[in-house]
Amino acid sequence: MNQHQLSIEQAASILKLLADKTRLTIVKLLEHQDCCVCEFVEVFQVSQPSISQHLRKLRDAGIVKEERRGQWIFYSMNTDNRVFPFIKHVLSQLPNQEEKLIALEKSGKRISCC
Amino acid sequence: MNQHQLSIEQAASILKLLADKTRLTIVKLLEHQDCCVCEFVEVFQVSQPSISQHLRKLRDAGIVKEERRGQWIFYSMNTDNRVFPFIKHVLSQLPNQEEKLIALEKSGKRISCC
DNA sequence: TGAATATATAAGTATATTATTATATGATAA
DNA sequence: TTATCATATAATAATATACTTATATATTCA
Numbered sequence A, B: 001m002n003q004h005q006l007s008i009e010q011a012a013s014i015l016k017l018l019a020d021k022t023r024l025t026i027v028k029l030l031e032h033q034d035c036c037v038c039e040f041v042e043v044f045q046v047s048q049p050s051i052s053q054h055l056r057k058l059r060d061a062g063i064v065k066e067e068r069r070g071q072w073i074f075y076s077m078n079t080d081n082r083v084f085p086f087i088k089h090v091l092s093q094l095p096n097q098e099e100k101l102i103a104l105e106k107s108g109k110r111i112s113c114c
Numbered sequence C: 001t002g003a004a005t006a007t008a009t010a011a012g013t014a015t016a017t018t019a020t021t022a023t024a025t026g027a028t029a030a
Numbered sequence D: 001t002t003a004t005c006a007t008a009t010a011a012t013a014a015t016a017t018a019c020t021t022a023t024a025t026a027t028t029c030a
Helices: A008-018 A021-032 A037-043 A048-060 A084-091 A098-106 B008-018 B021-030 B037-043 B048-060 B084-091 B098-106
Strands: A064-069 A072-077 B064-069 B072-077
Touching: A008 A021, A008 A084, A008 B008, A008 B021, A021 A037, A021 A048, A021 A064, A021 A072, A021 A084, A021 A098, A021 B008, A037 A048, A037 A072, A037 A098, A048 A064, A048 A072, A084 B084, B008 B021, B008 B084, B021 B037, B021 B048, B021 B064, B021 B072, B021 B084, B021 B098, B037 B048, B037 B072, B037 B098, B048 B064, B048 B072
Parallel strands: none
Antiparallel strands: A064 A072, B064 B072
16 A cells, blocks of 8 residues: 555655745755755755755755765755655656756856856 | 646645645545545544634645535545646555544444534 | 534634844865 | 855744634524
């Protein structure tokens, strides 16, 4: 039935994290490639601390993980997390967001830090 | 790709409605059978207005619909809504909640109003 | 018609959420 | 070492959320 043993409570708390436009887009972007914080700051028109706080929530829940590369910190999906299949399942229904990264690249802002 | 043309913004707002334990359970229960308000009041240990307000949010978003049957108002999934496939997709990952209705029935509280 | 039942709405309150600005930390490069 | 860049954290404020109690509305039934 539920192959991942996710309770209603656990699902609700994961959905709450995904139920924010910024975080949902972040996670969708991370579905296919790693990104660093400064890229998210460019993509979303919000302050850097705001992005940091969204990332912290996702990290605290084990949805994403961070990895320092030089002066940058890259985020990626934590595929080991037991809720990962559930998240993938939700993400599979969402439109691809890669055009946002492509736009970044075209404006030269992607290379600037990665 | 995304067979239902759901934007990230629309998905986030649907997920926000599902991201509450009470509403998520309500919707999961309605996946397989209609329920009336008084049943939800029995199932969840909250006040009747609280249930009414949850149902209103779901109804306003077109996720559920209501139908009066005598003095009771029954709620059911609005399968015509364009976000219905997305919701079904999420619900498919959640554990069945029917034991809650079975418990109601055993305690004689289900028949009382339906 | 009047009482009882089922549900919705209004108003108020406590808590949660999400942003902001200011500041701290840590890495790199001159 | 000092300046700069990238990120995190702290403090705060505005707004949203989810309850509660009180009350209104609509239906049924004696």
